[in-house]
């Protein structure tokens with residue numbers, strides 16, 4: 001037992017080894033390398049005693065199958081959490097995590113750079129449930145202490161912000177929150193647990209949109225919440241009560257994506273850095289917003305806390321009319337125009353944070369474009385961008 005799977009001796013394997021082994025035991029499945037797709041709602045018991053005592057590891061499809069359990073175990077192991085819940089989308093992981101910690105009459109703090117639909121949830125359903133949200137400046141650091149109220153139950157971080165890339169001082173914010181008994185939640189989709197380890201920096205609930213790099217192929221939606229021992233029972237209870245379960249194919253695809261996560265991220269990082277550096281030298285570009293570049297305002301935090309960078313970053317262009325930006329993006333051959341990221345393909349979209357920010361002002365001084373650098377050859381991507389920047393200048 002254990003050869004090729006997880007059930008051997010417990011060793012401190014490095015992340016690239018963990019993603020290959022985690023949540024897998026071939027000899028539970030006749031020696032087949034991958035945990036198969038189990039489809040099913042009903043789970044039969046051998047007798048009444050077993051049924052009434054809920055003695056099986058699996059009792060009902062919604063509560064877990066060998067396929068989803070393999071993924072949940074792998075995520076909890078990789079994150080270093082006491083347990084992990086799976087949800088059908090990244091957004092439902094976020095709404096479930098917040099619902100698990102906040103009650104009517106509570107107040108929560110949310111970063112001004114939170115993913116748009118997270119804000120929407122806080123401003124609508126969460127508000128209707130009697131929970132008040134205050135948005136805060138992501139670079140607030142230890143001064144977050146001033147924003148706590150007696151009823152502040154949780155703080156929600158996302159670092160870096162996935163459009164504007166401000167980094168948060170997670171350990172300082174987590175320390176201030178712990179002192180006041182508030183739960184620390186973080187959307188860690190950008191870094192994944194390979195490049196930033198939330199629980200090691202004081203985060204209680206670590207959230208990922210598995211839709212992005214975990215899936216890695218733009219073919220599924222999935223969310224994960226890993227929780228520390230203190231919070232895992234609450235997360236498990238909330239996810240179970242809400243009735244959330246990802247489909248079996250999506251769980252299987254996420255497990256498949258997990259196996260290549262380390263090599264894919266490495267390539268996304270290398271190509272992303274090459275292209276970010278190339279863009280930084282272009283006359284059309286005012287500023288590159290990439291945490292791993294020394295010019296990034298919070299680069300010191302990235303160096304201190306992160307093990308790598310994914311393929312997602314933005315640029316501020318020198319002032320040009322919107323039509324020129326469209327001429328740049330529209331004719332790019334290798335960059336699709338689309339929301340989401342983390343797949344093998346490159347993307348480019350215009351964006352404007354001024355539309356939704358409330359705690360901070362967004363005034364970058366030129367049009368902004370977000371890139372996702374995929375797994376294509378970086379030189380081909382650069383050549384495509386070079387043709388695009390010529391169109392930008394000529395338009």
Ligand SMILES: *Cc1c(COP(=O)(O)O)cnc(C)c1O
Nearest residue numbers: 089090091115189209211221222
């Ligand atoms: C995409 C994304 C989500 C939501 O994931 P879905 O599966 O689309 O619901 C949450 N947070 C971040 C940072 C994302 O990029």
